[in-house]
Amino acid sequence: MEPFRIFDFIIVGAGISGPFIADELCRAGADCLLIEAGKKYTRKTYPTNGLDGNSQLYWSGGLELGHDCKLAFLRPKVVGGGSIVNQALVDRFDADAWNSWRSQSGVDFFNVEDMAPWYDKAEDAIEIQEIPAKFRNKNAEIFDQGFKNMNYQNAPLRRAQSNCRLEEGNCCIECLNGCRLGSKQSTPETVLKTALENGLTLVSDTEVIRVEDNKGDIRVLGLEKGGGEAIFRGRHLVLGGGAIGNARLLLNSGFGKELPHIGKGFYCHPQFMSFGVYDEKINSHTGAFQAFKSDDTGFRKEGFKLENVYAGPEAIALLVPDFGLPHQEAMEKLSHFACIEVCTRDTHPGRIKVNRKGKALIRKVQNEEDRRRQDKGTRVIENIFKSTNAREIIHGRFGIGLHLMGCCAMGTDPATSVVSPDFHLHGHSHIFAADSSIFPNAPGINPSLTIMAMSKRAADAILKQTNYGQ
Amino acid sequence: MTYSTLPVSKYFSQAQLRGLIKAGDIMLPGTETSPAFSDTGCIDHMDKMAAYLSPDDLGGLRLLLFLFRWTPRWKIRLIFALCNRSGSFPGPLGAALRMLEIGIKGAVFSPYYANLTAPGYTGKKVHDAIDWHPKLVLREDELPEKAMSVNLEDPSSEDITAVYEKARAAQSEIRDWPVKKRVEFITALKAVILENQEYILDRLQADTGKSRFDAITAEIFGTLDFLDYLEKNAVKHLGDRKVPTPLALMGKSSKVFFEPLGTALLISPWNYPFYQAIVPITQAFIAGNAVVFKPSSATPLTGLVEELLAKASFKPGWVQVVYGSGSKVGDALVDGKPDKIFLIGSQSVGKHIMKKAAEHLIPVELELGGKDPMVVFDDVNIDRAVAGAVWGAFTTTGQSCTSVERLFVHENIYESFKETLIRETQKLVQKRDNDGSADIGPMCTRGQVEAIAAQVADAKEKGAVFLTGADWDGDSDLVPPMIVEGVTPDMLIDQEENFGPLLPIYPFSSESQAINLANDPEYGLSASVWSKDLKRADRVARAIYTGNVSINNVMLTEGNHALPFGGVQKSGFGRYKGEFGFYAFTNIKAILVDKDSKKMEANWFPYTPKKYQIFSDLTRALYSPKSIVNFVKFAISGLKLESYVGKLAKKGRD
Incomplete structure (x- = not known):
């Protein structure tokens, strides 16, 4: 970085929100810097085995544990963030999600109509496809059959992908470490690409550890991979580090006193995988394994949804109970496993704190209601597996949080929220955020499309407030 | 394996x-x-x-x-x-x-x-x-950037560029490790070699033909002994070192960092292909360098070194082996701009590489041939000295750079020494073996057989007498040990290094004559001096212009890995092995640490006549003969200087 360079915007975190906002700001002619703690991979350099994938693409070498170790958290650390490692499910929020947000936050535009044009814009930025029926794998068929048997509603899944060339026998499981086909509509394949074409400066492998707001003179302190510090200066700051990242950064930068809600209201859609073991081979890892989602109003009311996900053997082995021979014999039947997970819409907020070393501490428990939702969903999964003649059902050892949301909730009241409806931190007109950290509660729906839509909306608001590109 | x-x-x-x-x-x-x-x-x-x-x-x-x-x-x-x-x-x-x-x-x-x-x-x-x-069908242009596929068996210049790129990337990984961590790899390598000893010996015999006993002593035992030395001494010699800071620099501290140079190019000869691979490789690695190693194309031991290193957890880029004849790949390897070139080989190759390295100003270290003398005085135990001469001249069929090539014997014992020498030489068992039963094996390369044949033919023609091995047909690679008398300066055998079982024997009558004869005008690698009188032996050892001298033994300085090794004159320069060997691949970096403070230094600007006067007093007091008076004077002018410098900093020039 050239000494004394002052950017119009410094954006921290190159997951989904950061690149979406950067794209708009750069298009408007602003001079932007995007800083990311993770590495920039290309289609040719993504890790090709589970060990490398887990350790290189996530914080803490794969999993972070909550304080009671009942939930493990997956927090991507890579240019492209969640859009590199997720299953690319893109769904709009329904009225229920928006209403719940609106009533909690007092933010008027949290409604289906006001957000619709921003969803349109987000969907325009990426390609979205449904998995054609002929490419559904056996895991998906069992899911579909079970739903039919039990009279539940499901729907084909919408995924952010352009061309998986499924007719060649490609297996989607391979793109959980980054899509080497360039099909998955990750931000590096989409908005980040155009932002870079429009002059964005990207600094990867640099973890932002502190920010300072001197009203129009933003100082950002980064920790480089080699252990050295780097200073960056800008006029405005956009936080895109996600729930844990943003909370940690703001708390370590001393914003906690002024905005006591930082770190509070942490949600993660706890997900619990269960495996049905069948006599015949299911080969859940082949083809397009996730083709359906539950679309049952009953499930929605009960606060959960089901997905026919799958994961690599390293991850499944962690969930399969027991050690020694029983474990190994179970794993040898892996190709006979079908998998469904329950994803709960958690009601009980967790909290992110930092310790003296500045490390994020995750405190997140399921209260009785959240456990009830999990149990309800798990019973449904058992019914599905039983109705499709599973010989055995294995429940995963622990839950996983991978939709990391909240901690900097948007709201009208600075006492109970962190970010204003104008997308800036209360009392800091130069610091903005629009990623999953601003979610007031758990929507119960996959968040990535909404992060994109909110980021589009935020970019518009930011440009208006800061008079760029007029 | x-x-x-x-x-x-x-x-x-x-x-x-x-x-x-x-x-x-x-x-x-x-x-x-x-x-x-x-x-x-x-x-x-x-x-x-x-x-x-x-x-x-x-x-x-x-x-x-x-x-x-x-x-x-x-x-x-x-x-x-x-x-x-x-x-x-x-x-x-x-x-x-x-x-x-x-x-x-x-x-x-x-x-x-x-x-x-x-x-x-x-x-x-x-x-x-x-x-x-799971299946993923990737198009040609979608394939992952794996380890670059580089042809190391017959590399092009692009391949060699890739080798150096890989070496530099790999070196950044190991350079900052504590020496202790690198030592763990040496320990692992030692274990792997020990475990695969017989396999290595098979490979060595297949490539060199040398007797199994020669192979185990010189190549296995020697290598393990060197690794053992590294294990025990690397931390001591390569660890950060504090050095004294003089009184005039009070308040500061000084230390030395022993850092790697970067990437080292190592070129080794065919005679000890295993020892001369592992020793320089580990010597360079232990200091934190990445290594590009080129073995001789005559005895490449293809794949063996890589295999052993991989078993010892060395990562692929740390040490890369590039094959091919020197004339084909040598220049390209130098043009890859290693940070150091270390060559064990012949004079002509040494000259060429040095010239080539000069283009890039790459430091070189050359371990070249020798024409090593053995000087035997008349007070020795003849049987022991003869046994030493036979082994020193004929081990590894005479194909060592430090083998005895000229034997000088005092005239008082010349005849009986010669007689015993002939007798003992005739007892040697020469054959191809795989069980340790042969003293001497065949020659390693056809070219070497021809070179020896030429020297023998020339010597015979000019009248030299072959006391043993006279019946050699000049063609068989089982070249017999030959003791030659009557060698004159016009013979090739007297002029050239001989890399075979040829031992010219000469009488001498005085210590000064022996020294003159032993001091070769061209070479100076090693020598041996034999005498009961250790004072005389010490005198002669000092007088011979050479790199290594064994007293009452032969080729034994190499047997102690705490000793340095290297030559003078056309035998090369630089030292490896021992404490000094650690520095061959090391950037010895000086560090002076001062504290951040308001304090200004006396030798910085501004200069004033008053400061000049105080400084001059201080210099005189400090370096005059030590006495209490001078010390007090030094202390006073030191304090004066400090307070005056402080005043200057505050108020500026008077």
Whole structure:
């Protein structure tokens, strides 16, 4: 970085929100810097085995544990963030999600109509496809059959992908470490690409550890991979580090006193995988394994949804109970496993704190209601597996949080929220955020499309407030 | 090739790795279809994971593995059983069990289920056992950027560029490691060599033809002894060193860092292809350099060095072996701009490489040939001296750069010495062996047979007398040991280095004459002096212009790896092995540490006449002969200078 360079915007975190906002700001002619703690991979350099994938693409070498170790958290650390490692499910929020947000936050535009044009814009930025029926794998068929048997509603899944060339026998499981086909509509394949074409400066492998707001003179302190510090200066700051990242950064930068809600209201859609073991081979890892989602109003009311996900053997082995021979014999039947997970819409907020070393501490428990939702969903999964003649059902050892949301909730009241409806931190007109950290509660729906839509909306608001590109 | 040693890890000690294997095999004992955890060698890949763990998590895992190392198996099983029931334990205990479960499962399952194996692993594959074969059809231009596919057997200049790129990238990984960590790899290599001794000897005999006994003593024992020396001494000699800071620089401290140079190009000859590979490679590596190694195309031991290094956990870029004849790849290797070139070889190759290196100003170190004298005075035990001469001249069929090539014997014992020498030489067993029963093997290369044949023919024509081996047909590669008398300066055998079992013998009558004869006008690699009178031996050892002298023994300075090795004149320059060898591949960096403060230095601007006067007083007081008066004077002018400099800093020039 050239000494004394002052950017119009410094954006921290190159997951989904950061690149979406950067794209708009750069298009408007602003001079932007995007800083990311993770590495920039290309289609040719993504890790090709589970060990490398887990350790290189996530914080803490794969999993972070909550304080009671009942939930493990997956927090991507890579240019492209969640859009590199997720299953690319893109769904709009329904009225229920928006209403719940609106009533909690007092933010008027949290409604289906006001957000619709921003969803349109987000969907325009990426390609979205449904998995054609002929490419559904056996895991998906069992899911579909079970739903039919039990009279539940499901729907084909919408995924952010352009061309998986499924007719060649490609297996989607391979793109959980980054899509080497360039099909998955990750931000590096989409908005980040155009932002870079429009002059964005990207600094990867640099973890932002502190920010300072001197009203129009933003100082950002980064920790480089080699252990050295780097200073960056800008006029405005956009936080895109996600729930844990943003909370940690703001708390370590001393914003906690002024905005006591930082770190509070942490949600993660706890997900619990269960495996049905069948006599015949299911080969859940082949083809397009996730083709359906539950679309049952009953499930929605009960606060959960089901997905026919799958994961690599390293991850499944962690969930399969027991050690020694029983474990190994179970794993040898892996190709006979079908998998469904329950994803709960958690009601009980967790909290992110930092310790003296500045490390994020995750405190997140399921209260009785959240456990009830999990149990309800798990019973449904058992019914599905039983109705499709599973010989055995294995429940995963622990839950996983991978939709990391909240901690900097948007709201009208600075006492109970962190970010204003104008997308800036209360009392800091130069610091903005629009990623999953601003979610007031758990929507119960996959968040990535909404992060994109909110980021589009935020970019518009930011440009208006800061008079760029007029 | 066998392999039972543990890998060396940057992040885990050997005890921790043992703990991991123990826990891993309890968790994954192996079935008919699945391999056991330890069988796959997947722990070779632990560092890939550890590199990304947070310091806290890594610390926790290391502690856990260390504890497992010393915990009986039944207790570990019990702990795992408790983990399975973590739900029934309240609060912190349940949390601790869950953390332990996820931690150890992550550490064991990640490398195992990622299907990773040790180099050369041919057993059951984990992904076959669980039938995990996801497909991804990639187009030509979508293939991952794997390790560059470089042709090392017959490399083009692009291949060599790629080799250096890889070396430089790899070097950045090892350069900052503490020496102690690199020593662990030396320890592992030692174990691997020991374990594969017979295999290495087979390979060595196949490539060189040398007798198995020569091979085990010089190449295996010698190499292991050198590695042992590195193990015990590297930390001492390459660790940061404090050096004294003089009184005039009070308040500061001084130290020396021994840093790697970068990438070292090592070129080795054909006569000791294993020893001359491992010794320079490890000497350069231990200092933190990446290595590009070119063996002789006559005895390449193709793949052996890489195989052994891989077993000892060396990562591919740390040491790369490039094959090919020097005339084909030598220039390109130098043009790759290594940071140091180390060559063991002939004068002509040395000259060429040095000239080429001069274009890039690359430092070179050359270990070239010799024409080593053996000087025997008349007070020696003849039997012992003769046995030394026979071994020194004919070991490895005379194909050593330090073998005895000129034997000078005092006239008082010349005849009886000669007689014994002939008798003992005739007792030597020469054949191709595989059981250690031969004293001498065949010559290593056809070219060498021809070179010896030319020297022999020339000597015979000019009247030299062959006391043994006169019946050699000049063609068989079983070149017999030849003792030659009557050698004159016009003979090739007297002028050229001879790399074969040729031993010219000359009489002398005085110490000064012996020294004159021993001092070769061109070479100076090593020598031996034999005399009961150690004062005389010491005198003669000092008078011979050479790099190494053995007294009452032969070729033995090389037997002690604490001694340096190297030559003078056309035998080359530079020293490797021993304490001084550590510096051959080292950037010896000077560090002076001062504190941040307001203080200004006396020798900085501004200069004033007054400061000049005080400084001049101080100089006189400090360097005059030591006395209390002078010390007091020095102290006074020191204080004066400091207060005046302080005043100048505050108020500026008077």
